[in-house]
Amino acid sequence: MKRYKDLAPSLRTIMTPGPVEADPRVLRAMATPVLGQFDPEFTDIMNETMDMIRETFKTANHNAFPVDGTSRSGLEAALVSLIEPDDKVLVPIYGRFGHLLVEIAERCGAQVATMEQEWGKVFDPEQVIDRIKREKPAIVAMVHGETSTGRMQPLAEIGHACRDLDVLFVVDAVATIGGTDVRTDEWMIDAAIGGTQKCLSVPAGMAPLTFNERAEAKIRARKSIERGLRDPNAPAAAFGRVIRSNYLDLGQLQDYWSPSRLNHHTEATSMLYALREGLRIVLEEGLEERFARHKKHEEALVAGIEAMGLSLFGDPGCKLPVVTCVTIPDGISGDSVIRMLLREFSVEIASSFGPLKGQIWRIGSMGYSCSQRNVLHVLSALEAVLIRHKAAIVPGRAVQAALDIYLKGNDAYE
Template identity: 70%
Template sequence: MKSYRDLSPSLRTIMTPGPVEVDPRVLRAMSYPILGQFDPEFTELMNETMEMLRDLFQTKNQWCFPIDGTSRSGIEAVLVSVIEPGDKVLVPIYGRFGNLLVEISERCGAEVIMLERDWGAVFDPEEIIEAIHRDKPQIVAMVHGETSTGCIQPFDGIGAACRETDALLVVDAVATIGGVAVETDAWQLDAVIGGTQKCLSVPSGMAPITYNERVEAKVLRRKTIERGLREKGAEAKPGKTVASNYFDLGQLQDYWSPKRLNHHTEATSMLYALREGLRIVLQERLEERFARHRRHEAALVAGLCAMGLSLYGDPDCKLPVVTCIRIPNGVDGESVRAMLLNSFGIEIASSFGPLKGQIWRIGTMGFSCNQKNVLHVLGALEAVLLWHGVDISAGKALQAALAFYARKGEELPC
């Protein structure tokens, strides 16, 4: 019989746009004893998780709970539950994950209307508002923070325009929740999807979501139709009922309600992890946490600029938790990444699509977002670039970052 070695993953400094390093308190929580999913002690943990998610999403929505699955499961659960075949779905695309919203919407039978922006920039909200009034979509699906381009989309007035036209505004906040303000109620967002493996510093495997009574009304209407057909012994009508059983918000909200109607077996250890991660976020306080992310981003940028590297994208819409760097001409970006990983234990990200081979992406998210990591990655990147023969301003990166930290500032230096 083949013998396998003990599991012993290497310790890494993970500075990607996700996943990121997990807080040791979250890892400890995952080791706790398993409770049954209907054990009163466990259902109380479910209730506490919902309460904390309301604070995280800055909402009074009743429905705040996680979907068991990676971040994409949350996006799919919301879109599958609200899109009926023939619905118009407006998707403003300014990076890879806008295209994901298009793909899922098309699979739901939607008539997708795309607005496209060159990667590295975002939309003026007025462009989107104009399209909402012109095309009268049933759903507007948008990405808040695009990790593929390091850009963040402003939402000024978009929620109000959706209310005026009776459109549902669905927002992918996977990259921003817990690191950047996501004001669900103030921005009039109807449904928001978050992720655990980025700014929350919880392992991938859950997708926190929230949605309001406007979304619930559509979910319940489809659920009523489905129940009526079932009672008559008729087959479900495509489009009138939700195509997915697992991602059916109507059934999921029954599971998370006091009724506790069985739908699936909850991922016990992941719920422990999410609850502990949320507790840590709220203990730090949201505004202080957002300021921490801005501060370490700015220190990283100070060092990169002092080194002589160029940032990618419009600085006016830079995502505070992801920094994109243009790979210097003639440099093998993958060779640099490999040396950072193998010699220093540091992981940064490459890119894909039209940016493949053109940029590196460094994340400053959650537990990974700290001074030690920023200084470590700057020092290592400088050494690796010098090894690769790149003409940079040697010795200046760490000094610039240290000077920034000494000033205790937050503003981007370049």
């Protein structure tokens, strides 16, 4: 019989746009004893987690809970629960994950209308609002932070316009929650979906989300139709309106997370511990302080990259604070650099997708990975690897430029 070694993954400095390094406190929480899902101790943990999701998403919504599954499960739960067949859904696309929203919406039977922006830019909100007025969709689905391009879309004006026009506004906040400001209520977002494996520094496996009474009304209406189908005389047309997923049905999930605890699935106990601890750490640091920390390390990272003589990709006016995109120099194999960084320095950065594949590197500075130690390490390692690849860079300046940011106003070394 084949024998397997004990699991011993290598220690990495993970500077990708996700997953990132899990906070050690989160990993410790995952190793604590398992409780039964209806144990009062465990339901208290569920309630605390819901409260922390509300605080992190800046919402007063009653509905705020996680979906068991990676970020995509949360996106799919929101869309499959809200989209009825033949609903018109508008998806403004400015990167890879806008296309994902299109695919999910199409699988839900929606009539999908799209508008596209050049990768590296975002939409002027008025462009989107004008298109909403022309298309008259039931739902607008949009990405807040697009990790494939390192851009962040302003949402406030679009959310207000959707509310005025009685359109549901669904937002993918997977890359931004816990790392930069997400104002669910103020921006009039009807459903917002986050992820654990990015700025929350929790392993992938849960998707915290929240939705308001407008979204709930549509979900509940569909659920009522589903109950009515038990009548053998129910019209055949009604069958098309039921929520097609059982596992991702937000109506049933809502009941499971309600005080009645209507059984729907077996909760992922250890992942819930992880999410609770990740959210606790976020709120202990303070949202505004956490956002400022991400901005500071972004500033140091950008200063180092530019001092090295490398160029940043994309419109700087809409840069996503937690992802920095770097144009790969001419004549350099981006994949070769990534491989050498991992093999020789245990540093992981990422390439990109679609039209940007082989054109840019993406460096994440998210959550627990967002630290001075990691920024200085990735800059020094990248410089060394580029020198080995004979890239035309300015050696010796990257780390010093980052230190200029970190030591600003600090006279300890004068």
